[in-house]
Amino acid sequence: MFKSGFVTIIGRPNVGKSTLTNLLIGEKLSIVSNKPQTTRNNIQTILTGEDYQMIFVDTPGIHKPKHKLGEYMVDLARDSVKDVDLVLFLTTADVELGRGDMYILEQLKEMGRPVFLVVNKIDESNPKRIAETLKNYSDVYDFKEIIPISAMNGKNVDTLLDLMVKNMPEGPMYYPKEMIADVQERFIVTEIIREKALRFLKEEVPHGIAVEILSMKQNEHGKYKIDANLICEKKSHKGIIIGKDGTMLGKITRYATEDIRKFLNSKADLKIWVKVRKEWRDDNNLLRELGYKK
Ligand SMILES: Nc1nc2c(ncn2[C@@H]2O[C@H](COP(=O)(O)OP(=O)(O)OP(=O)(O)O)[C@@H](O)[C@H]2O)c(=O)[nH]1
Ligand SMILES: [Mg+2]
The missing domain is CATH 3.30.300.20 (K homology (KH) domain)
Incomplete structure (x- = not known):
């Protein structure tokens, strides 16, 4: 059975959405910086395996907009969770579950799609903090899966990929298998x-x-x-x-x-x-x- 679907990656600015996107497809197509609000568009990349194809949508970080550009960015990110098969909600191992994250979770609750909690940057955190973060988040939302990763060194990213494929519905090959992005x-x-x-x-x-x-x-x-x-x-x-x-x-x-x-x-x-x-x-x-x- 061939599986396929759309996976949107959302979260606050600077949590590592673009870094993860690049790692998943093995090519740097989304730009990365240490400054928040780096990504301004939804960027579609494609990963094709033996028996699956996933289309990832890297989105702008969700923040409180201060100008029309910001409004556009946040709208794009919000719209990206409509009609997708899976949402990766990316955050980092901060014990504080901030208002920004809560706001995103509220939106996700309404759309009723499966959501994975992906806690990134575990390379710069300690096990206790990571455990607390996982607990804090799972207390407020019913995630389908919870996976701590490091998009920097690749830790647990294989596990994440396996779980994503497992959650894809049966579906067609949307793009030719050699295609890795839908951008110019x-x-x-x-x-x-x-x-x-x-x-x-x-x-x-x-x-x-x-x-x-x-x-x-x-x-x-x-x-x-x-x-x-x-x-x-x-x-x-x-x-x-x-x-x-x-x-x-x-x-x-x-x-x-x-x-x-x-x-x-x-x-x-x-x-x-x-x-x-x-x-x-x-x-x-x-x-x-x-x-x-x-
Ligand atoms: N230590 C560590 N740093 C990371 C990891 N993943 C990403 N980073 C760094 O975090 C910063 C932000 O990464 P991006 O991938 O641009 O984050 P983003 O979520 O796409 O940010 P926006 O596009 O602004 O929303 C960069 O300096 C990355 O190198 C990780 O797993 N560990
Ligand atoms: Mg980005």
């Missing part, structure tokens, strides 16, 4: 650039950043030429992003180019221009242009 190359390239900006910039600057690909073409030798805008919210941010003598922008460009080459498996030339668009995170037209609006 262009999208991944913008995300790689944004990831480097998130990594190297500090405080509020990285959160106000968006990336727009102006052109992406391959020449006759197969080399990619990519021009991109890095959009920020303030003139003062522009200065920080460019850095003294262009060092910061140089660094972002260099690291992004390296990952883009690996991802496209081809040579690539990347040029980035920094643009200021005041309050783009609250501007419906700009949000739409940047792919952050339905």
